[in-house]
Amino acid sequence: EAGVAQSPRYKIIEKRQSVAFWCNPISGHATLYWYQQILGQGPKLLIQFQNNGVVDDSQLPKDRFSAERLKGVDSTLKIQPAKLEDSAVYLCASSSLAGGYNEQFFGPGTRLTVL
Amino acid sequence: DAKTTQPTSMDCAEGRAANLPCNHSTISGNEYVYWYRQIHSQGPQYIIHGLKNNETNEMASLIITEDRKSSTLILPHATLRDTAVYYCIVRLNTGGFKTIFGAGTRLFVKA
Numbered sequence: 001e002a003g004v005a006q007s008p009r010y011k012i013i014e015k016r017q018s019v020a021f022w023c024n025p026i027s028g029h030a031t032l033y034w035y036q037q038i039l040g041q042g043p044k045l046l047i048q049f050q051n052n053g054v055v056d057d058s059q060l061p062k063d064r065f066s067a068e069r070l071k072g073v074d075s076t077l078k079i080q081p082a083k084l085e086d087s088a089v090y091l092c093a094s095s096s097l098a099g100g101y102n103e104q105f106f107g108p109g110t111r112l113t114v115l
Numbered sequence: 116d117a118k119t120t121q122p123t124s125m126d127c128a129e130g131r132a133a134n135l136p137c138n139h140s141t142i143s144g145n146e147y148v149y150w151y152r153q154i155h156s157q158g159p160q161y162i163i164h165g166l167k168n169n170e171t172n173e174m175a176s177l178i179i180t181e182d183r184k185s186s187t188l189i190l191p192h193a194t195l196r197d198t199a200v201y202y203c204i205v206r207l208n209t210g211g212f213k214t215i216f217g218a219g220t221r222l223f224v225k226a
Contacts, residue, residue, distance in 0.1 A: 042216030106158025
C-alpha cells in the first residue's frame with residue numbers, strides 16, 4: 001500500500017512569511033496527526049484529527065498555526081507568520097484502529113528553515 | 116512531558132544483540148508500551164508494542180517486567196541499518212490517545 005505522502009520535502013522562507021504543508025494519509029486511515037520535530041528532539045504532537053474533526057490541538061500555537069482536514073482525507077498545516085523558532089521538520093502521520101491497536105505510519109516530513 | 120526515561124545513547128557491535136532499556140514507573144494499568152525508531156532523515160517507524168506479556172515480531176522482542184515499570188527492546192542481531200533513534204512510548208490504545216515522544220535513545224551499531 002502507498003505510504004503517507006507529504007509535500008514539499010524542503011522549504012526555506014524568511015521570518016514573517018507564510019508557509020503551508022500538505023499531507024495525504026494512507027487510504028482509509030481515519031486518524032491524522034501533525035508533529036513538529038526540532039533538531040535533536042523527539043516529535044511533538046501539534047494536532048490530531050479523527051476524520052475531519054479535531055481530537056487534540058492543545059499544543060498547536062493557534063496565534064500562528066492552523067490546520068484543516070478537508071473531507072476527512074488530505075490535510076494542510078499553515079504557519080502565518082513564521083518565526084525563526086519554527087525551523088523544524090513537520091511530520092504527518094496516519095493510523096487506523098484496525099486490529100485493536102494504534103500503529104502510526106509517518107510520512108518523510110517537510111524540513112522548514114526560517115531565515 | 117514524556118512518561119518514559121531512556122538512556123541518551125548506546126553502542127552495539129554488529130551481529131550482537133542490542134538491548135535498549137526504558138523506564139516507565141508511572142504507567143497505568145491500561146497503557147501500552149510502544150516502540151518506534153527513526154532512521155536519519157526519515158519519519159519514525161513502528162517496531163512493536165505490548166501490554167504485559169512479552170512480545171516478538173520479525174523486527175524485535177519486547178520484554179516487559181512483571182510490575183510493568185520498565186521494559187527492554189531487543190534487536191537480536193543488530194546490523195548497521197539499525198543505527199537510529201529508538202523511542203519508548205506509553206499510551207492508551209483507544210479514545211483520544213496522545214503519543215508523547217521523549218528524546219529517545221540514539222543507538223550506534225558499529226562494524
